[in-house]
Amino acid sequence: MTFQRPTCTCNDAWHQRRRKVKLHHEKQDEESDAWKRLLDLINDAAVRNVEEWTPGSLMPPEEWHSIVTLPRQIGTLKSVRKLCLYGSSLVRIPPEIGEMTALQEFDPYTSYRLHWLPYEITRCPNLTESRISTRALYGNFKNRNPFPDLRHESDFLNSIRPKKCSVCNSPFDDTYTTRWISLNIATDVVPLLVFACSVSCIDSLPIPPDNYVLKPHRGGRSIEQPPRR
Numbered sequence: 384m385t386f387q388r389p390t391c392t393c394n395d396a397w398h399q400r401r402r403k404v405k406l407h408h409e410k411q412d413e414e415s416d417a418w419k420r421l422l423d424l425i426n427d428a429a430v431r432n433v434e435e436w437t438p439g440s441l442m443p444p445e446e447w448h449s450i451v452t453l454p455r456q457i458g459t460l461k462s463v464r465k466l467c468l469y470g471s472s473l474v475r476i477p478p479e480i481g482e483m484t485a486l487q488e489f490d491p492y493t494s495y496r497l498h499w500l501p502y503e504i505t506r507c508p509n510l511t512e513s514r515i516s517t518r519a520l521y522g523n524f525k526n527r528n529p530f531p532d533l534r535h536e537s538d539f540l541n542s543i544r545p546k547k548c549s550v551c552n553s554p555f556d557d558t559y560t561t562r563w564i565s566l567n568i569a570t571d572v573v574p575l576l577v578f579a580c581s582v583s584c585i586d587s588l589p590i591p592p593d594n595y596v597l598k599p600h601r602g603g604r605s606i607e608q609p610p611r612r
């Protein structure tokens with residue numbers, strides 16, 4: 384029996400017409416054997432100073448496809464230059480990817496449920512290559528997939544928020560605010576989720592490339608995107 388990976392209806396015309404565009408809320412089972420194996424694999428890769436890491440090739444397929452996010456410990460992978468997540472079932476990547484200081488190539492190709500990345504990926508100083516299934520991304524120029532409205536996601540966002548501001552890296556006190564912004568990441572334009580401590584951090588974000596929403600925003604149907612290309 385072959386294993387069928389989970390599918391995604393977010394970008395179906397029906398769901399978009401019905402305005403059901405929401406973030407994936409799938410919760411990671413952190414008690415599972417798969418999660419524990421993945422933590423061991425990260426530890427092993429960190430100890431061995433691995434330069435290319437392909438976790439999906441190191442786990443049984445059914446375990447790999449039960450992984451919806453990566454552990455925060457990926458930040459310990461200081462030697463990994465190429466991160467291969469081909470064909471994963473990931474729905475989000477933790478902000479700690481920004482601590483992978485050697486990362487040059489990010490390859491989550493055909494991870495069709497991965498619609499956005501954390502803003503912290505902009506901290507990877509050596510990241511120059513990416514291979515992303517861009518049609519799955521919010522706001523991509525080919526289909527202009529709508530961005531989920533962050534104002535309707537506060538409980539979920541609270542459950543995944545980092546401990547520090549995505550922009551200035553200061554620890555949060557009680558309050559934070561969230562925005563979408565589309566920016567060039569290596570060879571693709573990618574929608575990034577920002578958790579910011581202040582309006583001044585939002586104001587300091589870079590200007591998005593032409594042909595994308597030109598400022599940070601909260602998503603939702605009221606956001607006007609440029610026409611498809």
Ligand SMILES: [Zn+2]
Pocket residue numbers: 548549550551552553579580581584
């Ligand atoms: Zn800040």
